[in-house]
Amino acid sequence: MFLGTHYQRLDDKGRLILPAKFREELKDGLVLTRGQEHCLTLFSLGEFEAVHEEMRKAPMTKKEARDYLRVFLSGAASETPDKQGRITVPQILRRYAGLDRDIAVIGMGNRAEIWDAPTWERYLSETEGGFAERDDEVIPGIL
Template sequence: MFLGTYTPKLDDKGRLTLPAKFRDELRGGLMITKGQDHCLYVFTREAFAEMAAKVSSAPLTSESARVFQRNLFSGTDDQNPDSQGRIAINAELRRYAGLSKDCVVIGAFTRAEIWDAQAWQQYQEQHEDEYAKAQEEVLPGLI
């Protein structure tokens, strides 16, 4: 389970140090892929395999399924964190997410997400009101 917000720096070699709280879960390897909203998703290998099985079962006759499959799978990188918990983010994924030196890594329960710090701040500002409204749809009567 991935929770919290962290602010690691991207080094000159394109490496990012994973939050210490995420390292045990990701020690066995991870998959980094393009996420929605121009962030990167980080999954355990097991969680990615489960998702990939569902995605790959979509009919090839569906254009939207083919587009999604192509973007997801062609943009995925298999990684093993080094002894210091660092991962190397390839140039294409850094470009897609617009990553600069200042990054934000958030826990999104089933995955971690890597954002450019400025993009994350803008996203938060744009969607703050939607968060309050979505609570009624996502958790009706629970809060």
């Protein structure tokens, strides 16, 4: 399970050292793709296969579904961490997420997100207040 916030750095070759707590789950490979709010989403291979299987059920006659699949899958990249736990973040994805040097890798349970660290800090400061003050159900049956 992916939990917590981990601050990392991209090297000059666009490589990211995965948080140590994530490496075991990702050692056999992972998929990076575009996420919402201009971050990247990182899936283990098994989780990506499950998500993709659900996506295959989307009606091809629905334009919104085709648009989403095109953007989501056209940027997807399969990576296998090296012995130091590094992966290369493709240029197209670095550009999409505005990744420069300082990175925040945040756990999202079944996946992780990769953010430009200053963008993550801004997003978090803008949304934490609403989270703390929420008094209605956001996720039905859970919270």
